[in-house]
Amino acid sequence: MPATDGNHGRSVAHGAELVGARAAIFVHAGVSDERVAAIARFGAEMIRVAGSYDDSVKGAARVANERNWTIVSDTSWPGYERIPGLVMQGYTALVREALRQMPAPPTHVFIQSGVGGIAAAVAGHLAIVLGERRPVFTVVDPARVACLFETARAGHPVTVPHGEPTVMAMLECHEPSLVAWRILSRVADAFMTVDEEDAVAVMRRLANPIGTDPAVVAGESGGVGLAGFLKAVADREVKAALSMGPESRIFLVNTEGATDPGKYQEILGLSPEDVVSRGAA
Incomplete structure (x- = not known):
């Protein structure tokens, strides 16, 4: 699961579909419906959060920690590289x-x-x-x-x-x-x-x-x-x-x-x- 503005999440969703895995993609309020639909076509669960891209990154990290999910992010922070x-x-x-x-x-x-x-x-x-x-x-x-x-x-x-x-x-x-x-x-x-x-x-x-x-x-x-x-x-x-x-x-x-x-x-x-x-x- 990653957070995305559109591009990275689409690639992760496609990759998950190819290997038979589940993907949950976090998007923020500014991501257009067309970009969300393009990701969802690969079978990903779409989770929209309020705020900006950075808010969606934090939301994805929090949920991943709660549910023991793996984050596949294109950005890094202390302890996640x-x-x-x-x-x-x-x-x-x-x-x-x-x-x-x-x-x-x-x-x-x-x-x-x-x-x-x-x-x-x-x-x-x-x-x-x-x-x-x-x-x-x-x-x-x-x-x-x-x-x-x-x-x-x-x-x-x-x-x-x-x-x-x-x-x-x-x-x-x-x-x-x-x-x-x-x-x-x-x-x-x-x-x-x-x-x-x-x-x-x-x-x-x-x-x-x-x-x-x-x-x-x-x-x-x-x-x-x-x-x-x-x-x-x-x-x-x-x-x-x-x-x-x-x-x-x-x-x-x-x-x-x-x-x-x-x-x-x-x-x-x-x-x-x-x-x-x-x-x-």
Whole structure:
């Protein structure tokens, strides 16, 4: 059982179905009905709690302790680190697959962060396999919920206050994973934030590509790494600080498709199917 904004819970529910196990998934008040339904289709018991993602994490931990259930979380806290570490190891599969398909390793990586799990997994794995050739690694947070940005600024894990919700719902986390921060504090080179309009702009850009570029369905949180790159490359000082130039090779990860198709169409005026068919054409 985990707590989820939508993505991790869906993968756990699917995995449980594959092995014949039961899954109970905690979701908070801000998780849309479409995302809940997508998880429930795998047979999971859905438990909605009041409050934020962090409240659902605490609720899941409390119930797991009461009922002797196993938490399969993508975030960690004092005394609970092994399973989140295994989840992060799973994320490295996408890095290995990407490296096999690249003619040369990336020079720069921009990747979005919620609690920091996938960012830390990608950064840590690339640092291990590439060594001195490792890319410059930039972590990108939503400006409204910048828990890793503020943690990096403070030099230790911090909890950011609750405020206005962000459209980047999968990244709306107010405190970092301890395991993730332990890695990022050693291997990340920069931390930055992007605004709401930046996230929407890259959704639109990916859905409406230029020239022969393929159309990509990216949810509200999926293209945030691209938003960070575009913001960085447009700022002369930031671009220079990150040593980006004409020969740079940028690696990005789309971490979310249209997990809420209704919301996706509301934002872009296009359904995910419209975008996919456009890319096929």
